[in-house]
Amino acid sequence: MSDSGGEIEGFWAVVPAGGSGTRLWPLSRAGSPKFLYDLTGTGRSLLQGTVDRLAPLSGERLMVVTGGLHAEAAREQLPDLGEDDLIVEPSPRDSMPAIGLAAAILERRDPEAVLGSFAADHVIRDDEGFRECVRQAVAVARTGKLVTLGIEPTHASTGFGYIQIGKELEVEGAPDARGVQAFVEKPDGVTAQRYLESGEYRWNAGMFVVGAADLLDMLARYQPVMANYLRSIAANPLRLNELWPRLTKIAIDPAIAEPAAVDGRVAVVPGTFDWDDVGDYASLASLVVEAEGTPGVKVLGEPDLVVMQDATGFVAPQSGRTVVALGLDDVVVVDTEDAVLVTTQERAQDVKKIVERLKLSGREYLT
Amino acid sequence: MSDSGGEIEGFWAVVPAGGSGTRLWPLSRAGSPKFLYDLTGTGRSLLQGTVDRLAPLSGERLMVVTGGLHAEAAREQLPDLGEDDLIVEPSPRDSMPAIGLAAAILERRDPEAVLGSFAADHVIRDDEGFRECVRQAVAVARTGKLVTLGIEPTHASTGFGYIQIGKELEVEGAPDARGVQAFVEKPDGVTAQRYLESGEYRWNAGMFVVGAADLLDMLARYQPVMANYLRSIAANPLRLNELWPRLTKIAIDPAIAEPAAVDGRVAVVPGTFDWDDVGDYASLASLVVEAEGTPGVKVLGEPDLVVMQDATGFVAPQSGRTVVALGLDDVVVVDTEDAVLVTTQERAQDVKKIVERLKLSGREYLT
Structure with a gap:
């Protein structure tokens, strides 16, 4: 795939910048996690690389969610980030509250907004292939689905969750889109080998594209209390510190992607671009x-x-x-x-x- | 062996403090060699440990030979060292010129002086056993011989030269003294094993005890030019820098110990004390x-x-x-x-x- 179009109207890049990367200690520390570093020798930190990769699609429509310890560093690294576009979490509560709050805020700004959530500490080198995949995912998201990007496995990894792909979808502008049969947990070696050989599985890189209002609606169904709180915070940001501790600490996959897949509301756009979560030094070494x-x-x-x-x-x-x-x-x-x-x-x-x-x-x- | 007597009249400790210990890089550097460090956690540097070990025998009769780079550090570590008892070599010329110059200076101070030369960077823990061995060696040296201390091998080392011991000597105060059949080079593994099993070989630790005048006499025979230069320097220390560069760069073993052994003028006192030259990190680790x-x-x-x-x-x-x-x-x-x-x-x-x-x-x- 190669990307041709320009910016996508109404598309927001949401970048959760969290996690301390303990397997990359002592490079990565709680106080200075891996996303703040140029781990691949490009001259840009992983956070900056993530933003650079998305900018041709989202323009200035960027929202970063991070912890209080890293807010200043994130601002320094992203001088163009809008004043209202940095969300500082009062405490770490995993990915669902972080992405959900971004969605709730975007929903108020633009009910038609589509957001793509991409972790700040992943490495992709085929930026064009990535953007073409996101472009298709946005087209599918506009049909009301939660869309995940499915990474083509290069080996039988037991370190990632997998997405079992389903039947082809007929969506204009998204020729590669498929349904999702199921999200599956990290497999053992034998199972991973079977997944690899079948060609029917993709790595789940935790990258989602979804309409902001659609995400809140799904949340209202599967995690109604959280949906309420998040919409309350978006309506009155002064309540952030009061309500945040009441949010369930949960990742986006179990919170909405897995139940929504069962309900047939999840799609996948299989990507052919390279991807690495730089999870440990073996992974990092492979990128250098x-x-x-x-x-x-x-x-x-x-x-x-x-x-x-x-x-x-x-x-x-x-x-x-x-x-x-x-x-x-x-x-x-x-x-x-x-x-x-x-x-x-x-x-x-x-x-x-x-x-x-x-x-x-x-x-x-x-x- | 355990040491009983007190100081030995007329006995001088000579401590050549040289060598950069490259196999202990980066602990040991050319500018700060291993003998300046407390490598064994005793609170004293190897140089200080060497001097401490000898003091009960030599009292204040101590001479240190070192390079210009280390003169200041040696002075700092040995505040009691006499003003005239630090010889600073103009350049490294191996052990024969260093020990020979000390001998030439001592010969002028006291024609009856006996010197013991002990490198500053070796580790011995059985100080008493060592001193008893030196005591016997001094007794033998007073008969005109060059006396080496022979270390009992603890394993079939291929890293040291060996001394093949000869027949018992009848010297009062030196019941363990033996003749020397030969000095032999570092052996291969099979030969080292044979040496170990025979019981007739000792490690050559480069520790010599000899009358200052006897050493100069031997030197006059085997290295006459050097003997002349060294006596000239001792007579007129202002000539040190002029004559030093003309001295052959050679260790004491090939210069005099080996030929003197052939001539029957070398004895050995086999010691049972432990000894380590702290030659590399495996050796150092064994001492910690x-x-x-x-x-x-x-x-x-x-x-x-x-x-x-x-x-x-x-x-x-x-x-x-x-x-x-x-x-x-x-x-x-x-x-x-x-x-x-x-x-x-x-x-x-x-x-x-x-x-x-x-x-x-x-x-x-x-x-």
Whole structure:
């Protein structure tokens, strides 16, 4: 797919910027999460990259939802963000309240608004393919459906949920749109392999496109209390801090996508663009380009700070110090101002255990 | 052996403090070599430990030979060192010129002086056993011999030279003294095993005890030009910088110990004390005590700065940063202000290659 059209009238980009990315510790911290960093060496943070990718579709219609700790950084990184377009959550309550509040506010501004929600910490390089997919999703959303983007699996991942695609839909401007049979949980290895081979499953990247009013209507059906509170806050933003703690902490998938799929109100536009949630160092390493002449070595930072002798792997020299690895394969070395992590790509998933351990041992200041 | 007597009249401790310890990079640097550091957590540097160990034998009769870069640090660490007892080499010329110059100076002060030369960067914990061995060596040296201390091998090391011991000597006050059959080079593994099993070989730790005048006489025989220059410098220290560059760069073993052994002028006192030259991180790790409750983990520094998750090995947190290792066995992590080294104990010997590589790539400032 390649994207041709210009801005989409009435389309709003909503970017939830949350999550501390504990598996990318010590690069990512609670106080400075991964979305604020240029993790791929493009010169733009993941948050900025997400906004850049959407701007050709949404123009200035951008809304960012983030925590109080990151509001200032988000403003700095996005100087064009409108004064009323940054929502600061009083506390983290998962994705449904965050996206739902954005939808409730947009519904008041423009009852016809269609929003697309895209997490601030994902990496996509085929921006054009992504935009063409969103364009189709907006066309489908205008028919009243909740539309998810389905990522074509490149391997039998057990780390993501899957979307089982259904029959073709007849929607003008959305030739690839399909129904959704079901959302399925992270599978085991055998099941994931079966999903991959069948061609009938897509990765669920948590990217949704939906009319703001439609989303609130679905919410009114499946989470009526939350729908009420969110509309109350949108009508009277002074009530945000009062009502927010009463909102159920829940992700958008179980809150509305899964029940709406059962009710036949969810569609999927399968995308062919690349996608990565940069969940851990193995994933991050796969996104970093090998420097010339150093096969098997990925450096996130200044290559001159890294010396690899009979060693391969991923090194992030982020403190200005020289990092030397000798005689280790698939090693991961992350050097920051106050902490050094040494592990292997194989153990990348377990970095979150380190963060838990640091908290339990009274070293929360490092996390 | 346990040491009983007091100071030995006329015995001088000579401590060559040289070598940059490249296999202990980045802890040890050209500008701050390992002998200046407390590598074993005793609160004293290796240099201070060496001097402390000898003081009960030599009292204030101590001479230190070091390079210009380290003269100030040596003075600071050894405030009691006599004004005339620090020899600053104009350039590194290996151990023979260093020890020879000390001997030439001592010969003028006291023709009967016996000196013992002990490198500043070795670790011995059985100080009493060491002193008893030196005491016997001094008794043998007074018979005109060059006496070496022979370390009892604890394993079939291929990293040290060996001394093949000969027949018993009849020297009063030195019941353990033996002749020396030969000095032998670092052996291969099979040969080292044979040496170990035979019981007839000792490690050559480069520790010599000899009359100052006897050493100069031997030198006059095997390296006559050097003997002349050294005696000239001792007679007129102003000539040091003029004559020093003309001295052959050679270690004491090939210069005099090996030929003197052939001539039957070398003896050995086999010691039973422990000894380690702290040659690399595997060796250093073996000297550091495991913290309680963390089997397989050796920390040189503040234990609270180290988090090991399914990991064993040696960690030196020397910059104040927290070091985390996850899922690696026998890892070596050395964290300093400007460089981090990550390797394995198995590759400890190859750290010197890193130093060469840093120099070749224009990063000598790190070495």
